[in-house]
Amino acid sequence: MTNKPKEIVDIDAGDANNELFAVEYLEDIYKFYKIVENENRPHDYMNSQPEINEKMRAILTDWLVDLHTKFQLSPEALYLAT
Template identity: 30%
Template sequence: ASAQQPLNQQAPPPPTSFASQLQHTLGQQQFCDPTLIDRGLQHADKRRRDWIDVDALNEDDTQACSAYAVPIFEHLREAELVRRPNALYPEAFQTDVNAKMRAILVDWLVEVAEEYKLCADTLYLSVNYIDRFLSIHPVQRSNLQLVGIACMWIASKYEEIYP
């Protein structure tokens, strides 16, 4: 009974900003600074006024689901901001890997993508996966190439649809 709140006390109100909601939900472990997330969402709100609503032509078409376009893009934008790699990761998290090694790895992955004729999105997604992984996991220098090719393999599973 001591773990429960007394009936006369209310739970604290939910956080108002998306960043504070994220911190409330995830605790202190985050990929990026919560204030960056809020600024990114505010910037998206300003840009939304300038967008051309391409789904307006399909308002009457029930199969186009144009009514869901704005919430879908808002959700994807929030997800992108939450999953953004930490910009300080080479110095903050890695002891054996530096930015020059990352650049060499990316150059090698470009050569691999050209050799196997992978689409450009596969390469971009694999670099994103590498940055996200390196921003939370320390990696030894000897395993960096393995991390890179594993990320490219995962990205190719999403992007490459033709053998």
């Protein structure tokens, strides 16, 4: 890969002088969420759903995408539904 990493923009820099934003804790909060991100990710969920198999899930997902397109829903709605 020859892609250079994107420049990281500090989106909280404008709030540094506002004590209500508690900017001094942001780095710790980001580190914490990065650590627990994998703990909350679903693991091997298909075994916990004996009433549905992979083929049925694929059909359901296709149906949800069709509905999303038909009703012109937001991308967030499709993301949450699948």
